[in-house]
Amino acid sequence: MDGLSYSFNDVIKLWVGSKSTWHYVSLPLAMSDEIHTLSQYHQTKRRGWGAVKVDVAVQGQQWQTSIFPAFEDGRYALFLKADIRKQLGIAAGSEIAVTLTLLW
Structure with missing residues (x-):
């Protein structure tokens, strides 16, 4: 991982949709604001729905x-x-500790 990295802890929550249930953690607001601002400078590489590509590390696993x-x-x-x-x-x-690295 060689880009801008962020680390945070959060408890895994459920998002219940009409057809499926998703497990997720939410990034802290200040971190999200910073990432959103940075993503405006990298719009050519942004993904659909405002998504930002990242490397993630949790408990020694990376993806x-x-x-x-x-x-x-x-x-x-x-x-x-x-999986x-x-x-x-x-x-x-x-509760998990997450490190994510932005991929532009």
Whole structure:
């Protein structure tokens, strides 16, 4: 990971949609604001729905995914797929330490 990195802790929450349920952690508001500002300078590499591509590290596991602006107050969400949760032994209610690196 060689880009701008951020670290935070959060408890895994559930987002219940009409057809599925998602597990996620939310980035702190100040961190989200900074990432949003930076993403404006990298618009040519932005993904759909305002997503930002990131490298993620949790408990020694690393993978690439995207964070999404998912909340009315501007915070980004990092969704955690089932295979990642299973590998890490985590579930809704688990507190995790996350390091993410922005990929432009």
